[in-house]
Amino acid sequence: MKKVLIFVVAVIIGLFISLIIVSETKHSRQIEPIEKVVIPDILSGFEDRLSAAVQIRTISYEDVQLNDTVAFIAFHQFLHNHFPLVHERMHLIKINRFGLLYVLEGSNPDLRPAMFLAHQDVVPIPDSSVWKHPPFSGHNDGAFIWGRGTIDDKGSLLSILEAAELFLQNNGQPQRSLILAFGFDEEINGEFGAKAISGYLEEEGIRPEFILDEGLVLTHGVVPMIEKQVGLIGIAEKGYLTLRLVTEMDGGHSSMPDEENSLSVLAAAITKLNENSFDAHWCEPVMLFMDYLGPEMDFFPRLAFNNRWFFSPIIKQVYLSFAEGRASLRTTTAPTIFRSGVKDNVIPQTSEALVNFRILPGETIENVVVQVKKIINDDRVAIFIYGQPFAPPAPSPISGIGFETIMQSITAQYENAIAVPYLTLGGSDAKHYYNICDNIYRFAPYEMTGEDMSMIHGANEKISIANYRRMIEFYYRMIYMVCN
Numbered sequence: 065m066k067k068v069l070i071f072v073v074a075v076i077i078g079l080f081i082s083l084i085i086v087s088e089t090k091h092s093r094q095i096e097p098i099e100k101v102v103i104p105d106i107l108s109g110f111e112d113r114l115s116a117a118v119q120i121r122t123i124s125y126e127d128v129q130l131n132d133t134v135a136f137i138a139f140h141q142f143l144h145n146h147f148p149l150v151h152e153r154m155h156l157i158k159i160n161r162f163g164l165l166y167v168l169e170g171s172n173p174d175l176r177p178a179m180f181l182a183h184q185d186v187v188p189i190p191d192s193s194v195w196k197h198p199p200f201s202g203h204n205d206g207a208f209i210w211g212r213g214t215i216d217d218k219g220s221l222l223s224i225l226e227a228a229e230l231f232l233q234n235n236g237q238p239q240r241s242l243i244l245a246f247g248f249d250e251e252i253n254g255e256f257g258a259k260a261i262s263g264y265l266e267e268e269g270i271r272p273e274f275i276l277d278e279g280l281v282l283t284h285g286v287v288p289m290i291e292k293q294v295g296l297i298g299i300a301e302k303g304y305l306t307l308r309l310v311t312e313m314d315g316g317h318s319s320m321p322d323e324e325n326s327l328s329v330l331a332a333a334i335t336k337l338n339e340n341s342f343d344a345h346w347c348e349p350v351m352l353f354m355d356y357l358g359p360e361m362d363f364f365p366r367l368a369f370n371n372r373w374f375f376s377p378i379i380k381q382v383y384l385s386f387a388e389g390r391a392s393l394r395t396t397t398a399p400t401i402f403r404s405g406v407k408d409n410v411i412p413q414t415s416e417a418l419v420n421f422r423i424l425p426g427e428t429i430e431n432v433v434v435q436v437k438k439i440i441n442d443d444r445v446a447i448f449i450y451g452q453p454f455a456p457p458a459p460s461p462i463s464g465i466g467f468e469t470i471m472q473s474i475t476a477q478y479e480n481a482i483a484v485p486y487l488t489l490g491g492s493d494a495k496h497y498y499n500i501c502d503n504i505y506r507f508a509p510y511e512m513t514g515e516d517m518s519m520i521h522g523a524n525e526k527i528s529i530a531n532y533r534r535m536i537e538f539y540y541r542m543i544y545m546v547c548n
């Protein structure tokens with residue numbers, strides 16, 4: 065008995081030691097900046113320009129008839145007036161009137177262009193009374209600029225232009241071409257902006273080396289089990305699918321009802337979908353995220369992340385305990401619309417619901433439909449694809465000048481930060497560019513805590529002037545490193 069006990073203890077100690085050895089031999093995957101970029105003084109009045117840009121109400125409404133075209137024209141005029149070198153030296157092509165495509169020709173035609181995206185439009189304000197400062201005031205309180213778009217996404221549009229203006233002022237003609245593309249309908253899916261711009265570039269035979277769009281940010285206290293700031297670089301995004309579920313059954317008077325009707329059958333189907341979530345597993349971008357994160361963590365989380373073959377179930381439980389974690393581990397199911405019935409004493413003949421799915425990389429639209437049919441398992445529920453689905457694209461590589469320069473720029477700009485690949489859970493204009501580029505990354509250097517995340521599309525959106533200044537420096541550094 066004693067021998068068995070000694071044997072078990074020895075095995076446990078042996079296992080523990082080998083876990084430690086594996087963990088401690090995994091090295092950091094951070095890339096040090098190759099060159100030290102000297103950043104010139106950024107142009108004075110940068111915060112006033114962001115504040116003024118926020119005051120122009122470039123809102124995208126679901127009902128496009130409501131869109132104020134005058135605001136977009138005013139916004140273009142504003143950019144023209146405030147970024148003189150960009151407008152003098154870069155070629156500006158307007159796509160579908162409001163899409164802005166700026167091209168700075170490089171001297172070396174063998175180098176493919178570097179491309180930066182942002183969008184001009186912002187989401188509407190459902191209730192401005194909950195804002196501390198009016199949403200289109202661009203109020204500057206000395207520390208923050210307030211208003212709709214400061215984070216999504218005029219902050220990055222303006223900081224890219226500030227960086228480009230500064231670059232043109234301090235450098236001659238670059239070797240690599242620089243392309244800036246600013247859509248105007250990202251918040252309503254980018255069909256006329258980004259999609260048309262990418263179509264134009266495809267026709268022109270222009271294939272960028274890499275594309276950098278918004279999508280993920282520099283987080284603080286958001287990624288579990290790590291203290292450092294983590295720059296999340298989106299190397300992939302989830303797919304998008306909405307299914308329309310329809311039941312048609314006999315109606316009639318509600319005084320003598322059958323046991324089931326179209327509404328109750330559909331409700332049962334939705335309940336089944338809610339109760340049977342998709343399988344949770346690590347997709348490629350999330351596995352890479354853990355490979356990069358592991359070596360940067362403190363001893364115990366490092367031990368776990370660097371030995372996932374052993375600790376995976378525990379890490380999974382941690383990630384399944386919060387919404388973002390769950391969304392990175394599985395294809396998500398969200399019923400969003402339910403329509404049925406016209407009168408309280410009439411049994412509805414038809415009921416319909418829309419259910420939105422965000423598909424994990426590696427899975428397909430067909431997969432999801434088959435799975436949904438299997439879960440519902442009721443022929444009375446007809447299932448149709450609604451709108452335009454988007455299959456999850458293959459992840460972009462974690463090598464090459466695009467990814468590497470983004471990483472280097474993050475670690476060079478933010479002292480206590482690391483940069484890791486990740487999966488973008490929402491969508492952005494980037495998804496429209498796969499026809500011309502495989503190296504698409506999503507990162508804008510907004511420094512955000514978990515609490516700050518609620519400002520995106522929410523009330524009291526604001527950015528600190530210090531953060532905004534660092535964003536300009538970040539884009540300057542990137543443009544300098546990739547174009548020169």
Ligand SMILES: [Zn+2]
Pocket residue numbers: 183216217250278492
């Ligand atoms: Zn956005």
